[in-house]
Amino acid sequence: MLSTNDYHSDYPNHWCPGCGNFGILDAMKSALAGLGLSPEKILIVSGIGQAAKTPHFLQCNCFHSLHGRALPIATGAKIANHHMTVLVSTGDGDCYGEGGNHFMHAIRRNIDVTVLAHNNGVYGLTKGQASPTSMEGMQTKMQPGGVIVGAFNPLAVALSLGAGFVARGFSGEGDQLSNLIQAGIRHRGFALIDILQPCVSFNRVNTHKWYKDRVVPIEENHNETDLIAALRLALGTDDRIPTGIYHRMESPSYTDRIDKLKDKPLTDHRYRPELLKALLND
Amino acid sequence: MTVDISVLIGGEAGQGIQTIGLLMARTCHRAGLYVMVINDFESRIRGGHSFIQLRISDRPVHGPTRKLHMVVALDERTYGLHQPELTEGGLVLISKDHADTMAQHHRYKMVDFGGVAKKAGSSILANTVAAGTSLALLGAPFDLFENILKSTFNQVEEKRLAQNIQAAQYGYTAAEDETFKWSWPWAVTSPKGRLVDGAQAVAFGALAGDCRFSAFYPMSPATGIIQHLVDMAQTVPLVIEQAEDEIAAVNMVIGAAFAGVRAMTATSGGGFSLMSEGLGLAAITETPIVIVNAQRPGPATGLPTRTAQADLQFVIHASQDEFPRFVFAPGTPFEAFSVTARAFELSERFQVPAIILMDQYLNDSLFVAEESFEAPETVTSYTAADDLENPVGYRRYAFTDSGISPRALPCKGPALVKVCSDEHDEEGHITEDADTRDAMVAKRFAKVAAMRKEIRPPEVIHAGSDILLVSWGSMRGAMEEAVNQLRADDINCGGVHVVDLWPFPDTALSEILEKVTQFFVVEQNQSAQLGQLIRQQTGCQYTDAVLKYNGRPMSAGEITDAIKTKLR
Numbered sequence: 001m002l003s004t005n006d007y008h009s010d011y012p013n014h015w016c017p018g019c020g021n022f023g024i025l026d027a028m029k030s031a032l033a034g035l036g037l038s039p040e041k042i043l044i045v046s047g048i049g050q051a052a053k054t055p056h057f058l059q060c061n062c063f064h065s066l067h068g069r070a071l072p073i074a075t076g077a078k079i080a081n082h083h084m085t086v087l088v089s090t091g092d093g094d095c096y097g098e099g100g101n102h103f104m105h106a107i108r109r110n111i112d113v114t115v116l117a118h119n120n121g122v123y124g125l126t127k128g129q130a131s132p133t134s135m136e137g138m139q140t141k142m143q144p145g146g147v148i149v150g151a152f153n154p155l156a157v158a159l160s161l162g163a164g165f166v167a168r169g170f171s172g173e174g175d176q177l178s179n180l181i182q183a184g185i186r187h188r189g190f191a192l193i194d195i196l197q198p199c200v201s202f203n204r205v206n207t208h209k210w211y212k213d214r215v216v217p218i219e220e221n222h223n224e225t226d227l228i229a230a231l232r233l234a235l236g237t238d239d240r241i242p243t244g245i246y247h248r249m250e251s252p253s254y255t256d257r258i259d260k261l262k263d264k265p266l267t268d269h270r271y272r273p274e275l276l277k278a279l280l281n282d
Numbered sequence: 283m284t285v286d287i288s289v290l291i292g293g294e295a296g297q298g299i300q301t302i303g304l305l306m307a308r309t310c311h312r313a314g315l316y317v318m319v320i321n322d323f324e325s326r327i328r329g330g331h332s333f334i335q336l337r338i339s340d341r342p343v344h345g346p347t348r349k350l351h352m353v354v355a356l357d358e359r360t361y362g363l364h365q366p367e368l369t370e371g372g373l374v375l376i377s378k379d380h381a382d383t384m385a386q387h388h389r390y391k392m393v394d395f396g397g398v399a400k401k402a403g404s405s406i407l408a409n410t411v412a413a414g415t416s417l418a419l420l421g422a423p424f425d426l427f428e429n430i431l432k433s434t435f436n437q438v439e440e441k442r443l444a445q446n447i448q449a450a451q452y453g454y455t456a457a458e459d460e461t462f463k464w465s466w467p468w469a470v471t472s473p474k475g476r477l478v479d480g481a482q483a484v485a486f487g488a489l490a491g492d493c494r495f496s497a498f499y500p501m502s503p504a505t506g507i508i509q510h511l512v513d514m515a516q517t518v519p520l521v522i523e524q525a526e527d528e529i530a531a532v533n534m535v536i537g538a539a540f541a542g543v544r545a546m547t548a549t550s551g552g553g554f555s556l557m558s559e560g561l562g563l564a565a566i567t568e569t570p571i572v573i574v575n576a577q578r579p580g581p582a583t584g585l586p587t588r589t590a591q592a593d594l595q596f597v598i599h600a601s602q603d604e605f606p607r608f609v610f611a612p613g614t615p616f617e618a619f620s621v622t623a624r625a626f627e628l629s630e631r632f633q634v635p636a637i638i639l640m641d642q643y644l645n646d647s648l649f650v651a652e653e654s655f656e657a658p659e660t661v662t663s664y665t666a667a668d669d670l671e672n673p674v675g676y677r678r679y680a681f682t683d684s685g686i687s688p689r690a691l692p693c694k695g696p697a698l699v700k701v702c703s704d705e706h707d708e709e710g711h712i713t714e715d716a717d718t719r720d721a722m723v724a725k726r727f728a729k730v731a732a733m734r735k736e737i738r739p740p741e742v743i744h745a746g747s748d749i750l751l752v753s754w755g756s757m758r759g760a761m762e763e764a765v766n767q768l769r770a771d772d773i774n775c776g777g778v779h780v781v782d783l784w785p786f787p788d789t790a791l792s793e794i795l796e797k798v799t800q801f802f803v804v805e806q807n808q809s810a811q812l813g814q815l816i817r818q819q820t821g822c823q824y825t826d827a828v829l830k831y832n833g834r835p836m837s838a839g840e841i842t843d844a845i846k847t848k849l850r
C-alpha cells in the first residue's frame with residue numbers, strides 16, 4: 001500500500017502561503033497513492049509558471065519544459081513509451097494561452113494524458129497580469145481599466161473539440177479533486193481537469209471565499225455520456241460553478257490507434273539491421 | 283569519346299515534366315551512364331513555368347551546367363526562356379500546337395506529343411512520347427527504354443503498360459527523320475550505384491541512425507524527407523506524426539527522445555525559427571534530438587521552392603544564450619546519408635542537439651550515388667537503464683569530467699528522472715544558485731573537447747595548389763568541377779569542402795588555408811557566411827567570395843568565370 005508520504009519531496013516549496021496549489025498537490029499525492037501508482041511509474045510533464053513547478057514537489061519522473069509546450073512534450077513521450085502514466089501540470093496561461101494550439105490538437109489526438117490545469121485566472125509567476133481565464137472587468141496592474149475581453153471557457157472548448165473526459169475541480173475540495181484525478185488517470189484518452197485555484201497574491205476577485213460561495217457538486221442525475229448536457233453545464237446559466245465530471249466517453253486513444261504500438265512501446269524495440277537492408281537497397 | 287549532354291524539359295506545373303525527366307534519367311542510369319536531374323519549379327500546383335534539367339555523362343557529374351544541348355518544350359514559354367542557353371547546333375523538340383509562333387533560330391523538331399499520345403490510347407501518355415523521342419535522338423536503344431517502362435509500371439495494370447510501350451514506340455518513330463548532333467553509340471553496361479535525391483538519402487540515414495519517432499509540419503523543401511520516411515516506415519518501428527505547428531513538432535521530438543527513442547524533425551528556415559526555443563530546451567535538458575533544416579531563400583516566406591545556403595550563421599547561433607551543438611552540411615546524397623546516421627549517434631552520445639543543413643537543390647535533385655548505403659550492424663545505446671549503481675540516489679545532471687551524465691530513462695527502472703528547462707542542480711531541480719549555474723554551464727561546455735574530436739576535417743582536392751576554392755554543403759559538386767575546369771585552364775587551383783561545421787574545424791582549416799596565397803569561398807548567400815566564420819574562427823581572411831542568392835543552384839561555369847575575373 002502506498003501512502004502520500006511515498007511522494008514526499010524535500011525540495012523546498014516557495015508557493016505563497018494559502019495558495020490553492022497546495023490543495024492540488026495534496027490531492028495529486030492522494031490520488032496517485034489511491035491508484036497504487038508508485039513514483040517511478042509516473043511521468044509528470046509541465047510547462048512554465050507557478051503551477052508548472054508542481055512536479056518538483058513530489059516524487060515522480062518529471063519534465064519541466066517550456067511555457068506552453070507541456071502537451072507536445074507529453075505527446076512525444078507517450079508515443080515513445082505508452083506504458084507510462086503521463087500527467088500534465090499546467091496553468092491557465094500555460095495551457096490555454098501560450099499553449100492554446102497544442103491544447104486543441106492534443107484533444108483531437110485523444111492522447112492518453114491527464115491534464116491538471118491549475119486555473120487561477122491570472123498569471124502568477126509573472127506577477128499578476130490577466131490570463132485567458134481572467135473574468136471580464138478584472139483589474140490588474142497591466143489591465144488597470146479592467147480586462148475588456150471575455151474569458152476563455154476551457155470546458156466548453158474541450159467538450160466541443162470532442163474531449164473524452166472533461167471535469168472541473170476546486171483546490172479547496174481535496175477529496176473530490178483526488179477522486180477526479182483518479183478518474184482522469186483511469187480514463188483511457190485525453191482527460192482535462194480544470195482546477196479552480198485561488199491565487200492569494202494576485203487574484204483579488206476569485207478568492208477562496210468567492211469560490212466557496214459558488215462551487216456545487218454536479219447533480220447525481222447528470223448523464224456523463226450526454227455531451228449536450230455537459231455543454232449546458234459548461235456554458236452555465238447562473239452564478240453556480242458545477243464541479244465534478246462533466247463528460248466521460250471513451251474512444252481509442254492516439255496510441256491505441258497505431259498498430260505498431262500494439263505489441264510493445266517504441267522504446268522496447270531492438271535495433272534490427274535486417275529490416276533496413278531491404279529498404280536501403282531497394 | 284566523352285559524353286556530357288544537358289537536356290532541359292520545360293512546361294507548366296502539372297504537365298508531367300518530372301515524369302519525362304525521371305524516365306529518361308532511369309534509362310540513362312540503367313545504361314551505365316552518370317546522370318543528374320535538377321528540379322526547378324514554382325510554388326504553385328498548376329500553370330507557370332517549371333523545368334527539369336537532365337545532365338547525362340559517362341563521367342561522374344555532381345552539379346548543374348549552363349549549356350543546353352536539347353530543349354524539350356511542352357509549351358512556348360519554355361522555348362522563349364531557354365533558347366538563349368542552347369549551345370550552337372542544339373535541338374528543340376516542341377509540340378505542334380506551338381510551332382507557328384516560334385522563332386526559328388535553332389534546329390527544331392515538331393512532335394505533336396499530345397496527338398501521338400492519343401493514338402496510343404490517351405493524351406496522358408504525352409510524357410512517354412516525349413521521353414521516347416528524346417531518348418531516340420540521344421541514341422538510346424529502344425529495348426532499354428522499354429525495360430524501364432516495364433519496371434516503372436509493373437505495379438499497374440497491363441493495359442497501361444502496353445499503352446506506354448506503344449506511346450514510347452510512337453515517340454521513337456517520330457524521331458526517325460531527325461538527328462541530334464551529339465548522339466553517341468550507347469554501350470550498355472551495368473548501372474553505376476543508385477539514383478537518389480538528397481531527401482531520400484536523409485531518410486535512409488535516419489533509418490540507419492535508428493530513428494523511431496519523427497514529428498513534422500509540412501514546409502518546402504523539407505517535406506520530401508518526411509515523405510520518404512513515411513514511405514519506408516511500414517516495416518520498421520518508426521512512428522511519424524504531423525504536428526499542429528513546428529513548435530509542437532520539435533517539442534514532440536524532445537518528449538520522445540527524453541522517453542528513450544531516437545527522434546528527429548525536418549523543416550525549412552521558417553519552421554526552424556519557430557523551433558529555436560525548443561532547440562534551447564533540448565540543449566539545457568541535454569536531450570538528444572536531430573533537426574534537419576532544408577534551406578530555402580528567405581527571409582520569412584522567401585522563395586519557397588528554391589535553394590539557398592543562408593542559414594549557416596543562424597543555426598550555429600539559434601536560440602538564446604550559448605550551448606554546444608553539432609552542425610553538419612552534407613554535399614552529396616551519400617554524405618547526407620552518412621551524416622544523418624552520424625548525427626543521431628553523436629547527438630545521443632553527447633546528449634546535445636544536432637542540426638543538419640540541407641537545401642532545396644540537394645534535397646530535390648537526383649544524383650547517382652556510387653557508394654553503398656549500409657545500415658550499421660549495431661547501434662549503441664548510451665542510456666543507463668539497468669546498470670545504475672544507486673538508482674534511488676540518481677541525479678540526471680550529475681557532474682562528471684566529460685560533462686556527460688549517465689542518462690536514465692523515465693519509467694524504465696527505479697531511478698527517478700527529473701529534467702528541467704530552468705537552470706537546475708544535479709538532481710534536475712530548479713536552482714538560482716550562482717555556483718551551480720557556473721558549474722552547469724561548465725558541465726555543458728565540458729563536452730566540447732570530445733565533440734571536437736568527432737568533427738571530421740574538411741576534404742581537400744589538389745592539395746598543395748596556390749589557390750583554393752572553399753565550399754560547404756551542396757556546393758561541393760559545382761566547386762569541385764570548377765576546380766577541375768580552372769586546372770584545365772592552367773590555374774593552379776585546389777578545393778576544400780566543409781561538411782562538419784560545428785564545433786568548427788578551426789585547426790584543420792587553418793592548417794589548410796595558411797598554406798595558400800589566396801582562397802575564395804563559394805556559397806549560396808549574400809554575405810559569405812562561411813568566409814566570415816573562417817575569419818572569426820581561424821583569423822584567415824578569404825581573398826574574395828563567389829556568391830549567388832537568386833534561389834537557383836550555382837554551376838561550375840559560373841564559379842569558373844567569377845574566379846577568372848577575380849584573378850585578373
Ligand SMILES: Cc1ncc(C[n+]2csc(CCOP(=O)(O)OP(=O)(O)O)c2C)c(N)n1
Binds near residue numbers: 048067094122
Ligand atoms: C516564451 C515565454 N514567454 C513568457 C514567459 C513568461 N511567463 C512565465 S510563466 C507565465 C505565465 C504563467 O501563468 P500561468 O500559466 O497561468 O501559471 P501560474 O503562474 O499562474 O500558475 C509567463 C507569461 C516564458 N517563460 N516563456
Ligand code: SF4
Binds near residue numbers: 120202
Ligand atoms: S502567486 Fe498566486 S499562484 Fe503563485 S504561488 Fe502565489 S498564490 Fe499561488
